[in-house]
Amino acid sequence: MYIEELQLRNYRNYQGLEATFENKVNVILGENAQGKTNVMESIYVLAMAKSHRTSNDKDLIRWDEEYAKIEGRIKKTTDLCLCSLSFRKKARRLKSIISNSGS
8 A cells, every 4th residue: 555646735744745655665855844744734734634743633734824724645455545634723623525436
């Protein structure tokens, strides 16, 4: 199982990000404080529906934005799972959508 595609909207320091991954070793390179850890954290949040860095979901939302969204396409053999998590500053809880689209 691996994450095939990741999309971020207003997540931490990202206004928007679209990344694709291979079913191999993937390397994320960048200068200090450019968001490499935030990409890794977003994958963790998508998998676990919580952050390992904060207990407050509102901390995941980019400054001066009202919401953040993480979307991912997870591939397992021939199955494809589409996952989406949304965080809103004014909402009490996280909204999640998980769909299995088969092969």
